[in-house]
Amino acid sequence: MNAPESSRDGLYVDAAYDMIVVSNRLPVDYLQGPDGETSWKSSPGGLVTALEPVMRAADGAWVGWAGVADREFAPFEYDGINIIPVPLTESELEEYYEGFSNDTLWPLYHDVIAPPSYHREWWDAYVRVNRRFAEAAARAASPGAVVWVQDYQLQLVPRMLREKRPDLVIGFFNHIPFPAYGIYSQLPWRRQVLDGLLGADVIGFQRAADAGNFTRAVRRLFGYATRGSVLDVPGPDGEMRHVVARQFPISIDSAGFEELARRPDVQARAHEIRESLGNPETIMLGVDRLDYTKGIRHRLKAFGELLRDGRLSVEDVTLVQVASPSRERVETYRQLRDEIELMVGRLNGDHSTLGHQAIAYLHHGYPREEMVALYLAADVMLVTALRDGMNLVAKEFVACSFDDDGVLVLSEFTGASDELRQAILVNPHDIEGLKDAMVEAAQMPRKERARRMRALRKRVRENDVAKWSSTFLKTLTGAGIIASGVPDGLDAAITRLARTDRLLVALDFDGTLAPLVDRPEDARATNRARAAIERLAAADDTRVAIVSGRALESLKQVADPPTGTLMSGSHGVELQLDTGGVTIDLRDGELAALEHLTSVLEEVSTGVDGAWVEWKPAGLALHTRKVAPDAASDLQRVAKARVEAEIPELTVRGGKGVIEFSVRPSDKGEALNRLRQHSGASAVIYVGDDVTDEDAFAALESEDLGVKVGQGRSLAAHRVRSPEDVADLLERLADARDTTHGGPSRWP
Ligand SMILES: O=P(O)(O)OC[C@H]1O[C@H](O[C@H]2O[C@H](CO)[C@@H](O)[C@H](O)[C@H]2O)[C@H](O)[C@@H](O)[C@@H]1O
Numbered sequence: 226m227n228a229p230e231s232s233r234d235g236l237y238v239d240a241a242y243d244m245i246v247v248s249n250r251l252p253v254d255y256l257q258g259p260d261g262e263t264s265w266k267s268s269p270g271g272l273v274t275a276l277e278p279v280m281r282a283a284d285g286a287w288v289g290w291a292g293v294a295d296r297e298f299a300p301f302e303y304d305g306i307n308i309i310p311v312p313l314t315e316s317e318l319e320e321y322y323e324g325f326s327n328d329t330l331w332p333l334y335h336d337v338i339a340p341p342s343y344h345r346e347w348w349d350a351y352v353r354v355n356r357r358f359a360e361a362a363a364r365a366a367s368p369g370a371v372v373w374v375q376d377y378q379l380q381l382v383p384r385m386l387r388e389k390r391p392d393l394v395i396g397f398f399n400h401i402p403f404p405a406y407g408i409y410s411q412l413p414w415r416r417q418v419l420d421g422l423l424g425a426d427v428i429g430f431q432r433a434a435d436a437g438n439f440t441r442a443v444r445r446l447f448g449y450a451t452r453g454s455v456l457d458v459p460g461p462d463g464e465m466r467h468v469v470a471r472q473f474p475i476s477i478d479s480a481g482f483e484e485l486a487r488r489p490d491v492q493a494r495a496h497e498i499r500e501s502l503g504n505p506e507t508i509m510l511g512v513d514r515l516d517y518t519k520g521i522r523h524r525l526k527a528f529g530e531l532l533r534d535g536r537l538s539v540e541d542v543t544l545v546q547v548a549s550p551s552r553e554r555v556e557t558y559r560q561l562r563d564e565i566e567l568m569v570g571r572l573n574g575d576h577s578t579l580g581h582q583a584i585a586y587l588h589h590g591y592p593r594e595e596m597v598a599l600y601l602a603a604d605v606m607l608v609t610a611l612r613d614g615m616n617l618v619a620k621e622f623v624a625c626s627f628d629d630d631g632v633l634v635l636s637e638f639t640g641a642s643d644e645l646r647q648a649i650l651v652n653p654h655d656i657e658g659l660k661d662a663m664v665e666a667a668q669m670p671r672k673e674r675a676r677r678m679r680a681l682r683k684r685v686r687e688n689d690v691a692k693w694s695s696t697f698l699k700t701l702t703g704a705g706i707i708a709s710g711v712p713d714g715l716d717a718a719i720t721r722l723a724r725t726d727r728l729l730v731a732l733d734f735d736g737t738l739a740p741l742v743d744r745p746e747d748a749r750a751t752n753r754a755r756a757a758i759e760r761l762a763a764a765d766d767t768r769v770a771i772v773s774g775r776a777l778e779s780l781k782q783v784a785d786p787p788t789g790t791l792m793s794g795s796h797g798v799e800l801q802l803d804t805g806g807v808t809i810d811l812r813d814g815e816l817a818a819l820e821h822l823t824s825v826l827e828e829v830s831t832g833v834d835g836a837w838v839e840w841k842p843a844g845l846a847l848h849t850r851k852v853a854p855d856a857a858s859d860l861q862r863v864a865k866a867r868v869e870a871e872i873p874e875l876t877v878r879g880g881k882g883v884i885e886f887s888v889r890p891s892d893k894g895e896a897l898n899r900l901r902q903h904s905g906a907s908a909v910i911y912v913g914d915d916v917t918d919e920d921a922f923a924a925l926e927s928e929d930l931g932v933k934v935g936q937g938r939s940l941a942a943h944r945v946r947s948p949e950d951v952a953d954l955l956e957r958l959a960d961a962r963d964t965t966h967g968g969p970s971r972w973p
């Protein structure tokens with residue numbers, strides 16, 4: 226799926242993706258060299274490391290900034306991921322990213338290790354840019370889609386998105402700590418930020434302590450009731466939403482890292498690194514973005530004192546410190562670089578010999594293979610952050626230590642320390658304690674190293690990034706990342722269902738039997754689904770029905786079903802049963818309402834460029850997709866208000882780019898009830914992908930089976946990923962039904 230403009234169920238929507246991740250950073254940064262040459266480069270940080278494998282597994286889109294100011298890029302595909310770039314101007318880069326995100330929120334949320342700056346113009350830019358991200362996500366999301374917003378740069382997006390698209394399921398994950406109220410309350414915009422976050426259905430944090438700090442801040446500032454991780458948040462109409470706020474500790478693709486570590490070329494590179502350092506007995510390694518939260522100064526100080534006091538010697542121990550460039554235009558980061566480089570220079574000057582360097586300092590960002598080679602080359606990994614949301618480096622080192630060797634020294638102020646309890650845990654502010662831990666690590670006997678590393682590895686293997694995302698998404702939607710194929714539980718349910726006396730197989734069309742396409746008239750069921758439907762229809766005591774939001778005429782054209790298929794169009798308003806006739810006779814009141822509706826919609830849309838009204842058998846659809854965005858939302862609002870005031874009994878269904886009014890209040894649930902009655906079914910299977918299919922799932926009974934296609938909140942008990950998997954499911958059902966109810970084909 227790569228066109229952000231599509232159609233579902235006969236409605237035009239300017240949207241296509243069922244799953245969207247929104248983060249400040251995209252997985253790639255656009256680079257322009259001094260001579261004008263351009264390229265794309267992996268972007269820095271753990272957020273991207275964690276989300277990349279998640280996005281590769283999901284058929285969704287990633288909305289984010291391409292790492293360069295004043296450039297606009299069209300959506301594109303990168304390494305199997307659909308990318309939707311959001312532009313930032315140079316002044317937004319300064320005020321929203323470097324300013325409010327990284328010079329206000331970052332230090333504040335990391336326990337004011339550095340002083341946060343508060344500037345009203347930075348806040349204004351933050352609001353403006355958050356709105357742009359929310360708009361981009363709203364445009365790209367299909368009805369009922371899951372949108373997962375990431376991190377402190379975009380805390381206002383959940384609320385903005387909910388206001389624009391109440392149909393969406395919205396998650397938020399905070400990658401950095403959430404501070405205690407005493408610190409958080411400094412923020413001049415503390416209420417607005419919390420309110421922004423509370424627009425989400427689920428708010429995830431790295432640690433239980435972060436979730437607790439957030440919940441307490443909500444209680445203090447808004448007085449909302451909270452029960453454990455559930456917060457009662459009143460909506461604008463007084464209805465109560467239940468928002469979940471709890472910890473979901475992030476992780477890495479553990480198997481992927483181990484696989485890299487086992488590669489002979491990566492191991493050869495690790496040997497080369499050791500040799501180039503003169504094969505010291507112990508290599509200590511630090512890998513961090515050059516950030517004041519990472520405790521690099523404390524580490525260098527402890528290492529320097531150990532050399533000075535003769536507890537370690539440069540003949541035996543070398544410290545490799547990777548300090549990858551980060552936020553280089555923010556003043557605190559510039560100062561930090563100067564301080565660190567001064568310290569490294571002094572320590573090397575004081576302690577290095579001609580044959581042995583005390584510290585190998587590398588101010589570069591390295592690709593993953595090189596990182597893994599460094600982890601393999603190291604004996605001791607030093608993670609001494611003063612505050613860190615998680616710290617994926619610690620987990621990567623563990624995942625790569627497949628020989629159960631290596632020692633992790635880990636700050637208790639990292640999220641990782643909640644899980645990695647067998648590391649040597651340190652308080653980096655306690656320099657003496659840190660020095661003891663470094664010596665203990667260098668001298669730890671092999672057996673003890675192996676015992677600890679085995680336990681650490683088990684933890685990292687069992688809690689990988691796939692588990693993180695599926696646990697979060699399960700909490701959000703009741704479903705995780707959906708693997709392709711038919712899951713075992715569903716397969717067993719199909720076998721059980723196939724034994725029923727009289728079976729009704731009711732299927733939505735667009736997005737279920739037919740992949741979504743740009744032009745509704747081009748939609749076709751997959752060949753395998755068609756063949757399976759024919760087999761099902763030929764089995765004894767089995768009826769097939771297609772249930773769609775399309776007008777019946779359009780549905781018949783695209784679905785071209787085998788004779789005898791029961792059909793329902795216009796969300797249940799039109800039914801074609803065995804008589805062949807279409808049962809839709811509008812009553813006098815309905816005809817009058819339709820006439821009134823026609824005049825209202827013509828009146829409000831006349832003269833609006835690009836607006837058009839589509840006739841449906843029991844209603845009208847006002848299409849605004851080709852109208853300029855502001856005028857389109859005004860037009861929809863005016864139309865809805867006029868119709869609700871003048872013809873209040875109508876059913877209204879909204880979508881991006883269209884608003885639909887129907888004089889016959891019907892839905893797919895009612896259609897399914899009629900079809901069940903007509904066919905005398907003893908059990909029903911219903912398969913659908915859209916929000917409107919939820920009415921049908923709600924009408925299912927205990928013997929029935931509901932299958933949702935794709936992501937999104939759903940009442941269905943089972944899920945598959947795509948129309949290809951629906952075909953698979955139908956084939957299995959046809960096989961099972963043949964075994965129990967096989968018979969000669971009734972189709973010509
Ligand atoms: O995008 P940048 O400004 O260059 O910064 C890079 C990323 O840094 C932060 O990473 C955090 O996420 C990690 C994964 O959850 C976590 O392990 C670490 O503790 C965090 O600091 C930041 O939160 C990201 O938004 C940045 O992209």
Ligand SMILES: O=c1ccn([C@@H]2O[C@H](COP(=O)(O)OP(=O)(O)O)[C@@H](O)[C@H]2O)c(=O)[nH]1
Nearest residue numbers: 270271272274514549589590591616617618
């Ligand atoms: O030169 C480098 C330095 C770091 N990293 C990666 O950057 C991420 C850092 O994540 P972490 O959670 O430790 O900290 P963050 O930088 O996100 O605060 C890890 O996946 C590292 O492997 C990298 O690829 N190249």
